[in-house]
Amino acid sequence: MTTPHSLSDGQPAAIPTVKPLQNTPQRQKILKKIRSRPSTKRSLLTLFILIAVVLIAPYFAPQDPYDLLSLDIMDGRLPPGSESFNGMTYWLGTDSQGRDMLSAILYGLRISLLVGLGAVALSAIIGMIMGLIAAYHGSWVDSLIMRTVDFILGFPTILVALVLLSVLGRGIDKVIIALVIVQWAHYARIMRGRALQERRKEYIEAAMNLGFSSWRIMFKHLMPNCFGPIMVFATIQIATAIVLEATLSFLGVGVPITEPSLGLLIASGFEYLLSGDYWISIFPGLALLFLILSINIVGDRLRESLDPRR
Helix, strand or coil, X not given: CEEEEECCCCCEEEEECCCCCCCCCHHHHHHHHHCCCHHHHHHHHHHHHHHHHHHCHHHHCCCCCCCHHHCCHHHCCCCCCEECCCXXXXXXXXXXXXXXXXXXXXXXHHHHHHHHHHHHHHHHHHHHHHHHHHHHHCHHHHHHHHXXXXXXXXXXXXXXXXXXXXXXXXXXXXXXXXXXXXXXXXXXXXXXXXXXXXXXXXXXXXXXXXXXXXXXXXXXXXXXXXXXXXXXXXXXXXXXXXXXXXXXXXXXXXXXCCCCCHHHHHHHCHHHHHHCCCHHHHHHHHHHHHHHHHHHHHHHHHHHHHCCCC
């Protein structure tokens, strides 16, 4: 679109009119980037379906796999599509205990998501607080916290978790505690690095000159501006925590046998894998694969959307 304008010689000239830029909110831009790829849409849809199925598992599952009185050993290792003596159809077969695999997978997904979300939430809270304290106060406080972080990160995660669970015992709460102890250090290091960058900015100096308390500056000014990297890392760490829980349960030190998770279901069918009873391990493994893959794709896309260099 142009508007006429007269030059000195009387000849009209066209001067382009610049249209104002549309002020799209940052949140809408991020959501648009996340939804721009078909793989991300499919991953989000898969993740939402899994979460919805997990939430309605007690009403949707044909059997309560944790009720040992409802299990019949005579229905053990039935192939998919078989019927029990009481007329119940096992669409995904049964395990060696006569447990319906469909019900066990639905309940196992609940444990995996509970452990993943619980461990990540607690780890992020503890790590952010410790990282903020280290970055803001510096000096010996920073050295003490970061040397502790280096000490924890110096050991293999699975080894530390195995040692902790051998001391704490088996149980969902014990697994969450073990994962929090081995994962909070990652959040502390990320938060410290981000907080050190923000601490040099003028708004922090202004808040300090106004006499605000240290806790107010850390939690009201520093923390909100450091959420981006933490949120992206936490999304990816959910999948890591789920894999760690499945690994620990597969090794026999995670959740108890009466409340099988996906890792324990895979372990229970491992010995029958070469004898033709593939469904006991394959179906829980596929459920775990879809869950981890969807979370990783969404987390990776979120990282690309929040990365200013991209």
